[in-house]
Amino acid sequence: MRISELAADSGVPVPTIKYYLREALLPEGVRSSATQAAYGDLHLERLRVIRALIEAGVSISETRRVLAALDDPPESPHELLGAAHAAVTPQGEGEVDVTEAERLVEALGWKPGMCDANSLGGVARALQGLDRAGFAVSADIMPVYLDAVQRIARAEIAGVPTESREAAVRYVVLGSVLVEPLLLALRRVAEQIASAERFGA
Amino acid sequence: MRISELAADSGVPVPTIKYYLREALLPEGVRSSATQAAYGDLHLERLRVIRALIEAGVSISETRRVLAALDDPPESPHELLGAAHAAVTPQGEGEVDVTEAERLVEALGWKPGMCDANSLGGVARALQGLDRAGFAVSADIMPVYLDAVQRIARAEIAGVPTESREAAVRYVVLGSVLVEPLLLALRRVAEQIASAERFGA
DNA sequence: TTCGATTGGATAGTACTGCTATCCATAATG
DNA sequence: CATTATGGATAGCAGTACTATCCAATCGAA
Numbered sequence: 001m002r003i004s005e006l007a008a009d010s011g012v013p014v015p016t017i018k019y020y021l022r023e024a025l026l027p028e029g030v031r032s033s034a035t036q037a038a039y040g041d042l043h044l045e046r047l048r049v050i051r052a053l054i055e056a057g058v059s060i061s062e063t064r065r066v067l068a069a070l071d072d073p074p075e076s077p078h079e080l081l082g083a084a085h086a087a088v089t090p091q092g093e094g095e096v097d098v099t100e101a102e103r104l105v106e107a108l109g110w111k112p113g114m115c116d117a118n119s120l121g122g123v124a125r126a127l128q129g130l131d132r133a134g135f136a137v138s139a140d141i142m143p144v145y146l147d148a149v150q151r152i153a154r155a156e157i158a159g160v161p162t163e164s165r166e167a168a169v170r171y172v173v174l175g176s177v178l179v180e181p182l183l184l185a186l187r188r189v190a191e192q193i194a195s196a197e198r199f200g201a
Numbered sequence: 202m203r204i205s206e207l208a209a210d211s212g213v214p215v216p217t218i219k220y221y222l223r224e225a226l227l228p229e230g231v232r233s234s235a236t237q238a239a240y241g242d243l244h245l246e247r248l249r250v251i252r253a254l255i256e257a258g259v260s261i262s263e264t265r266r267v268l269a270a271l272d273d274p275p276e277s278p279h280e281l282l283g284a285a286h287a288a289v290t291p292q293g294e295g296e297v298d299v300t301e302a303e304r305l306v307e308a309l310g311w312k313p314g315m316c317d318a319n320s321l322g323g324v325a326r327a328l329q330g331l332d333r334a335g336f337a338v339s340a341d342i343m344p345v346y347l348d349a350v351q352r353i354a355r356a357e358i359a360g361v362p363t364e365s366r367e368a369a370v371r372y373v374v375l376g377s378v379l380v381e382p383l384l385l386a387l388r389r390v391a392e393q394i395a396s397a398e399r400f401g402a
Numbered sequence: 403t404t405c406g407a408t409t410g411g412a413t414a415g416t417a418c419t420g421c422t423a424t425c426c427a428t429a430a431t432g
Numbered sequence: 433c434a435t436t437a438t439g440g441a442t443a444g445c446a447g448t449a450c451t452a453t454c455c456a457a458t459c460g461a462a
Binding site: 214216217220224234235236237255260261262 | 448449450451452456457458459
């Protein structure tokens with residue numbers, strides 16, 4: 001497959017594909033001469049993953065890290081999850097106090113060292129953002145959040161396919177990243193429905 | 202309070218405050234002369250909300266719409282929620298097929314017209330993104346997602362304060378937007394814990 | 403009252419991101 | 433042999449969130 005066919009099949013313009021090649025999101029094709037390279041179905045598939053990640057709001061550099069995790073799977077699925085999360089979790093600038101976050105996630109069975117520092121920092125930064133806006137999450141609702149994310153996470157992790165490592169890699173990396181917009185969108189719809197139920201349409 | 206005090210108290214540099222004034226995120230102070238204006242605690246509070254929204258990844262124009270919803274609350278809390286969601290829901294470029302999304306959210310008690318088209322479109326676009334990446338959400342997990350977001354939404358809507366309209370406005374607008382990073386961060390931590398439980402630390 | 407500092411207002415510049423356009427020598431193709 | 437496509441390089445562009453500079457007016461301390 002030549003680059004123009006790859007562009008036609010994927011719907012991504014040739015200059016953009018060249019850009020992804022430059023940015024090392026897409027591996028180079030097999031060179032057959034100085035002005036020719038052949039691309040295969042793997043390139044097409046990879047291109048679709050790239051587009052999905054970028055449209056989901058993942059930046060180029062994060063996408064590169066996610067793809068690196070896909071290409072170079074660590075030993076255990078657990079480390080893989082960490083790599084995928086590290087690739088995509090926004091790492092905040094300043095220091096944050098994680099003690100509140102630690103206290104919170106103890107309800108999930110958390111113990112020190114059980115998850116990477118940056119993920120915990122993400123919780124801490126989210127709490128900080130709410131706090132600085134003067135918004136307090138009520139004590140009634142936080143347990144609901146914790147219970148809900150625990151149900152989600154357990155079902156997701158229980159569903160990790162074990163027969164093939166490649167399948168597990170795909171599942172964990174894409175699942176943790178690409179499902180985020182789905183969950184947020186579903187929450188919005190659910191809020192509107194619950195609101196209609198309570199306040200009337 | 203002068204602009205320099207506002208900057209000192211909020212931690213936001215003066216040129217940035219000027220920028221927010223230009224962008225109409227922050228209302229002007231009370232002018233006492235051609236080169237003097239007084240800012241009050243409302244400005245300080247507003248500034249904190251602006252920073253929280255922007256740090257949560259909300260763009261300037263979305264922030265402006267969220268603040269407009271805060272300032273100009275519609276009749277019912279239900280419409281308010283719609284306004285907040287419309288302000289902050291990314292509206293995709295192309296057309297999407299929402300029939301799959303409709304079918305999905307019927308499990309939440311959804312009926313035609315029960316939520317605004319763009320929120321449903323958000324679900325459809327998220328599904329499309331997953332699909333194009335070749336990632337299928339398993340039939341076992343989707344019900345867990347639906348159940349989890351429904352629990353979350355019901356608890357949130359049940360907690361809407363009714364005694365004061367202003368409190369309800371704050372709750373709905375900030376709650377729907379600023380809690381998003383918290384939920385995503387909690388999910389990541391919960392996934393890591395569930396993963397550690399299943400695969401060993 | 404004088405003089406440096408501050409303010410509002412305007413305008414322009416910056417850094418970054420995700421492309422997009424153009425050019426070129428080379429090489430495949432009809 | 434003329435047309436077209438390719439890889440590679442470089443430059444440009446549009447959008448976003450600031451940041452910097454300048455100015456005349458005015459405040460406020462000496």
